[in-house]
Amino acid sequence: MNVLVIGATGYIGAAAAAALARAGHEVAALRRPDGGAPPDGVRAVAGDLADPASLAGAAEGFDRVVHAGPPLGAEIDLAGADALAATGVPVLWTTGAAVLGGGRADEDSPPDPHPLVSWRAEVERRVLAAGGQVIRPGMVYGNGGGLVPGLLARKAAERGTGVYIGEPGVRWPVVHVDDLAALYVAVLERAGPGTVWHGVGETVRLDAIAAALGGGRAASWPLEEARAELGALADLFTRDQEVSSERTRSLLGWRPVHTSLLDRLGERSGAAPV
Structure with a gap:
């Protein structure tokens, strides 16, 4: 085409x-x-x-x-x-x-x-x-782009620990x-x-992403503080979601091959893209 x-x-x-x-x-x-x-x-x-x-x-x-x-x-x-x-x-x-x-x-x-x-x-x-x-x-990641090596990694570097917004346990679909x-x-x-x-390749907890970026350590970034810096985007980080792609995979034969963001974060070297 x-x-x-x-x-x-x-x-x-x-x-x-x-x-x-x-x-x-x-x-x-x-x-x-x-x-x-x-x-x-x-x-x-x-x-x-x-x-x-x-x-x-x-x-x-x-x-x-x-x-x-x-x-x-x-x-x-x-x-x-x-x-x-x-x-x-x-x-x-x-x-x-x-x-x-x-x-x-x-x-x-x-x-x-x-x-x-x-x-x-x-x-x-x-x-x-x-x-x-x-x-x-x-949430799209990979090849050095997206929120993971951007905002989340930057905040981990600034604070010396991984950060998630609001309460722990929030899940996000990622690909x-x-x-x-x-x-x-x-x-x-x-x-x-x-x-x-x-x-959607998988569902991952945001506090687990934060811990992987923080060398095993993660702390909450209070929502009001995050709002002051990020505006409405901060609230998006508190929306817990489990989004299925089962029909997409079944009908289109789509088979994601990158299915563990946390493994990739654990394997990366200091400057390696996620």
């Missing part, structure tokens, strides 16, 4: 674009005038995620659009979803586990989004109604970026229209 990837210069989008190219698809990257260069072998197509009207022209002539860009807010994201839907080109849109509520959830669970991304449930609805597809990744990239290929090649898929 001829695929346009939105966000191809970012963390998730670059991995998705590379995986699609390896699978034999012709891949192009949306690129704003002052944007970075696309990955090797990927041509650039003019457009700007922050300018929803430009997306319709950018999508012209493509078989599929993969949206792996960051959330930009309700007004821009909803307008972007509508602009792409109007082209008739099927869209695979990335949201995330934050669109689900606490506790156990699967691909059929109704959205109950965290206030930080409240509008993404409506984005999903519009994309699915237009015959597109949705991928909901867990390695390479496994998530493989899921984009599987959805584009094998999934039907109007479907939701979960990119």
Whole structure:
């Protein structure tokens, strides 16, 4: 297929674009005038995620659009979803586990989004109604990117111990970026229209991640203190979730190969990426 990837210069989008190219698809990257260069072998197509009207022209002539860009807010994201839907080109849109509520959830669970991304449930609805597809990744890690080597590792270094926000025992769905990239290929090649898929490799306790980053030691970062620095993002760290990807694995044959974040953290050397 001829695929346009939105966000191809970012963390998730670059991995998705590379995986699609390896699978034999012709891949192009949306690129704003002052944007970075696309990955090797990927041509650039003019457009700007922050300018929803430009997306319709950018999508012209493509078989599929993969949206792996960051959330930009309700007004821009909803307008972007509508602009792409109007082209008739099927869209695979990335949201995330934050669109689900606490506790156990699967691909059929109704959205109950965290206030930080409240509008993404409506984005999903519009994309699915237009015959597109949705991928909901867990917390993405791997290859030196994501929250683990970023915020969490930085806080562990600052405080001399691993930190988690609020009470212990909060669980998060996680996925390695390479496994998530493989899921984009599987959805584009094998999934039907109007479907939701979960990119979750495993469920991990955040206090266990903190302990692994802190050399076996972890302490709570009080929620009010975390809010003062992180804003609404701090509350997201207190949402306990167990998100199933059983249907995604069964129907698409998706098999994550990176299935132990804690083992990877335990094996890393000082400068080695997670």
